[in-house]
Amino acid sequence: MRYSEAGYNLEIDLSTGNIERVETDPVWTELYLGGLGTNAKILWDRVPPETEPFSPDNLLIFSTGLLCSTPAPGANRTMVTTLSPQTQLMAYSMMGGFFAPELKYAGYDKLIIRGKSPSLVYLWIHNDKVEIRDASHLRGKGAVETQEIIKQELKEPKAHVAAIGLAGENRVFFASIEQGRSSASRQGIGAVMGDKGLKAIAVRGTKYDINIVRPAEYIGLCEDVMKYIQHRQANPIPGVMPILSILGSPQEMLHVDEKWHTENFMWGNSRVRKKDFWNKEIEEKWKETQENVRTRLISCYNCPIKCGATISIPGIANYMMKCFSKLTYTMAAFSDLDFGFRIAQRATEYGVDGFSCPQVMAFAVELKEAGILTDKDFEGCPSDNDGRFFWLLDRIVRREGIGDILADGTYWAAQKIGNGAEEYAHNNIKKHEQLPLKLGMLNPIYFLMYATNEKINITQIEGQFPQAPFATMEEKEEFVKDWVQVPDEKFKEYFLKWEFRGEYSMPFYPGVEACCEIVDWMERMHYVDDSLGMCAGLSSFPLKPPYHIHNYPKFISAAAGIDMDADGLTQIAKRNRNLVRANNIRRGMRRADENPPQNHWKKRFPELEEALLDGYYKFKGWNRDGIPTKESLQELNLAYVAEDFIQRGILKNGQD
Amino acid sequence: MAKIKKIIKTIKVDVALCNGCRACEMICSAFHAEPKYSSNNPERARIRVIRDPLRDVYLPVYAGEYAEAECMGREKYVLDGREYGECDFCRASCPSRDLFKEPDSGLPLKCDMCEDDPPQEEPLCVKWCINDALIYEEREEEVEEEVELEEMETALKVLLDKYGLQKLTDTVSRLSQKD
Numbered sequence: 001m002r003y004s005e006a007g008y009n010l011e012i013d014l015s016t017g018n019i020e021r022v023e024t025d026p027v028w029t030e031l032y033l034g035g036l037g038t039n040a041k042i043l044w045d046r047v048p049p050e051t052e053p054f055s056p057d058n059l060l061i062f063s064t065g066l067l068c069s070t071p072a073p074g075a076n077r078t079m080v081t082t083l084s085p086q087t088q089l090m091a092y093s094m095m096g097g098f099f100a101p102e103l104k105y106a107g108y109d110k111l112i113i114r115g116k117s118p119s120l121v122y123l124w125i126h127n128d129k130v131e132i133r134d135a136s137h138l139r140g141k142g143a144v145e146t147q148e149i150i151k152q153e154l155k156e157p158k159a160h161v162a163a164i165g166l167a168g169e170n171r172v173f174f175a176s177i178e179q180g181r182s183s184a185s186r187q188g189i190g191a192v193m194g195d196k197g198l199k200a201i202a203v204r205g206t207k208y209d210i211n212i213v214r215p216a217e218y219i220g221l222c223e224d225v226m227k228y229i230q231h232r233q234a235n236p237i238p239g240v241m242p243i244l245s246i247l248g249s250p251q252e253m254l255h256v257d258e259k260w261h262t263e264n265f266m267w268g269n270s271r272v273r274k275k276d277f278w279n280k281e282i283e284e285k286w287k288e289t290q291e292n293v294r295t296r297l298i299s300c301y302n303c304p305i306k307c308g309a310t311i312s313i314p315g316i317a318n319y320m321m322k323c324f325s326k327l328t329y330t331m332a333a334f335s336d337l338d339f340g341f342r343i344a345q346r347a348t349e350y351g352v353d354g355f356s357c358p359q360v361m362a363f364a365v366e367l368k369e370a371g372i373l374t375d376k377d378f379e380g381c382p383s384d385n386d387g388r389f390f391w392l393l394d395r396i397v398r399r400e401g402i403g404d405i406l407a408d409g410t411y412w413a414a415q416k417i418g419n420g421a422e423e424y425a426h427n428n429i430k431k432h433e434q435l436p437l438k439l440g441m442l443n444p445i446y447f448l449m450y451a452t453n454e455k456i457n458i459t460q461i462e463g464q465f466p467q468a469p470f471a472t473m474e475e476k477e478e479f480v481k482d483w484v485q486v487p488d489e490k491f492k493e494y495f496l497k498w499e500f501r502g503e504y505s506m507p508f509y510p511g512v513e514a515c516c517e518i519v520d521w522m523e524r525m526h527y528v529d530d531s532l533g534m535c536a537g538l539s540s541f542p543l544k545p546p547y548h549i550h551n552y553p554k555f556i557s558a559a560a561g562i563d564m565d566a567d568g569l570t571q572i573a574k575r576n577r578n579l580v581r582a583n584n585i586r587r588g589m590r591r592a593d594e595n596p597p598q599n600h601w602k603k604r605f606p607e608l609e610e611a612l613l614d615g616y617y618k619f620k621g622w623n624r625d626g627i628p629t630k631e632s633l634q635e636l637n638l639a640y641v642a643e644d645f646i647q648r649g650i651l652k653n654g655q656d
Numbered sequence: 657m658a659k660i661k662k663i664i665k666t667i668k669v670d671v672a673l674c675n676g677c678r679a680c681e682m683i684c685s686a687f688h689a690e691p692k693y694s695s696n697n698p699e700r701a702r703i704r705v706i707r708d709p710l711r712d713v714y715l716p717v718y719a720g721e722y723a724e725a726e727c728m729g730r731e732k733y734v735l736d737g738r739e740y741g742e743c744d745f746c747r748a749s750c751p752s753r754d755l756f757k758e759p760d761s762g763l764p765l766k767c768d769m770c771e772d773d774p775p776q777e778e779p780l781c782v783k784w785c786i787n788d789a790l791i792y793e794e795r796e797e798e799v800e801e802e803v804e805l806e807e808m809e810t811a812l813k814v815l816l817d818k819y820g821l822q823k824l825t826d827t828v829s830r831l832s833q834k835d
Contacts, residue, residue, distance in 0.1 A: 070696070071696060098678075105697055105699070144710070180709065207699075207759060209689070209695035211695045212694055212695065215686075215693035219686070229786070298675050298676050301677060302677055302679045302682050304675070304677065304785075306675050306787070312712070318710045318711070318712075
């Protein structure tokens with residue numbers, strides 16, 4: 001019997017129709033835990049670096065995490081891994097919801113898809129019964145609509161379905177995979193699913209019990225987490241903005257006060273800051289809009305935090321939303337919240353990333369205003385602002401006219417358009433659109449996170465350490481009093497000393513070494529979450545979360561029977577981190593790619609930035625070009641990676 | 657006949673507060689695992705959330721009495737503009753559906769309010785529903801005291817009905833002679 005995991009993967013070859021249930025090696029669980037860790041290992045072993053994202057040889061992996069479906073609150077994430085058409089690197093987008101638990105109750109830790117189906121199909125996984133079914137009647141259907149149709153035709157209302165919309169079918173580089181209230185949106189994994197001719201995956205699991213090695217101890221740990229969540233929600237952290245003061249992903253569905261986002265994030269193509277935007281009139285109007293369409297606040301599997309909402313707008317189909325997509329369309333189009341909710345409904349059906357897509361459209365509008373795109377490119381486009389964005393969205397997901405070029409994202413579109421368009425694709429890292437933020441003073445911690453994070457999404461590395469210093473020593477002391485999550489007391493010292501002005505302020509404080517330690521701690525917790533299938537909203541993302549480096553080892557050991565302590569877990573997180581990086585290094589990623597947008601901060605410090613990157617690479621055991629060294633790889637049981645690097649000439653034997 | 661006090665255990669379900677997370681199902685199946693919490697599988701739960709998120713239907717339902725046969729007819733409820741299915745409010749483990757059946761044996765499941773020794777403060781589903789969609793209440797009710805037969809008396813009465821007085825006394829005397 002296996003504990004905490006199913007011990008089987010489901011392997012499906014869409015080219016041949018072959019379906020296999022394959023037992024997994026328990027040693028892998030000890031080395032990589034599961035989730036992202038084992039995904040990275042499979043990708044390394046089975047997908048050679050010359051593989052194109054749109055190749056039958058590319059894998060599309062849907063993975064549960066080691067703790068998924070155990071009683072641990074929030075352990076419900078699905079980690080989707082493949083090669084990204086946009087970044088050409090390893091993509092590991094994730095989603096919450098109900099898919100991973102359902103897959104595990106069906107008896108599988110992972111679903112590994114290879115090949116390409118000659119016609120559009122969907123998968124139906126019902127415990128041991130797995131079918132590849134015709135999906136020709138679903139072609140062109142919305143991602144939400146598709147989930148409903150499949151549940152009805154299978155007569156399985158309890159099935160959970162992950163589906164792509166028109167964007168995925170047409171291989172839009174920022175196409176998402178939608179599932180219930182959740183979506184795996186970043187890095188174009190929906191396009192890979194579409195390329196494989198796979199419209200949807202329906203899962204129903206009733207046969208597999210999730211076993212726990214030491215049940216009494218485990219349930220005690222889970223109950224402690226539940227109690228802590230209640231305590232933490234009842235006692236928001238003072239001195240930080242509301243969305244950061246409680247647990248969960250930013251509570252955008254709950255809060256109506258958007259002063260902070262609308263005045264600090266950029267509008268349009270990440271260009272314009274509206275410093276005095278928020279006023280009483282707008283507040284009342286937006287509050288009314290939101291409360292009128294928000295039917296219910298909802299959660300993912302086994303989680304009490306309500307990060308999502310059902311949105312019902314009269315006259316259009318209901319959908320579900322979470323987090324910041326409420327404002328991305330609104331702000332990209334210089335429009336209002338009502339428009340935001342309306343276009344998000346269509347975008348959800350099409351299945352596009354709520355971060356990249358609005359920025360791509362705003363980029364097109366800017367190019368038009370600059371005369372780089374012409375009236376001909378916009379032929380048939382309505383003249384009103386909101387209408388223009390709906391029109392662009394429709395063109396993009398159908399790859400019609402200018403939409404075909406825009407569908408590759410701002411980086412690739414700018415290359416194709418030329419004529420100076422590159423200057424307008426100004427908000428990318430590793431060819432991928434970032435949050436619309438433009439700030440003043442360089443923040444050395446965020447510099448490192450933006451530069452080196454391979455999820456290519458700031459929310460997937462930040463957390464734990466406050467984003468800014470606190471004003472008074474009393475507030476700081478109050479904050480560190482119950483800061484049990486720190487791996488080491490020195491993090492409290494870093495924070496206590498941190499000030500807005502003077503010797504202990506940014507960009508030179510925290511110093512290079514402290515910045516490295518802080519970033520490494522934050523990243524470590526994300527890597528642990530992504531292997532365990534834990535939602536970052538209860539762990540690595542918010543301040544003072546219920547899960548941390550001190551209690552996680554107890555969870556792993558009571559659930560799975562793996563001997564674990566904080567050092568052991570840190571070592572695994574490091575191994576997984578290096579394995580993800582190894583996949584990308586082998587695909588050509590180097591130091592030159594680790595560069596935040598030039599205008600992200602107004603005040604840049606090139607020498608300091610070099611020193612930070614040098615320091616961080618060294619701290620991580622990587623050479624000056626960001627490549628993990630032979631010694632550090634060997635220390636992590638990744639000698640096979642070092643050998644591969646040497647064979648390919650990426651590392652030279654005998655030198656770093 | 658004398659009146660006695662009886663504790664009625666109630667779980668109050670407020671569907672407006674349900675966030676649809678199904679923690680109640682998970683913890684129910686874990687609590688009833690043998691040994692306790694050693695495994696979980698919502699299919700074994702004695703509470704299920706009838707969910708239809710796009711139509712905003714969230715209805716936690718508890719497993720009640722086993723029904724040998726399905727109902728002669730069905731009804732549908734429309735509450736606050738939401739249509740609830742034919743059997744959504746029904747607690748029975750019944751031939752018409754796959755709800756509340758032990759997935760291995762097919763035997764009916766029934767909520768036991770997490771009776772335990774020592775007793776739990778409240779059923780586990782209630783404890784894990786920190787959004788308060790499920791609230792546990794106890795109330796006292798006065799009921800008629802029934803004359804209850806002692807255990808042995810009940811057993812003897814069954815034998816008496818089946819074999820008659822003569823056979824029963826013969827057997828008792830034969831058994832007593834053996835010692």
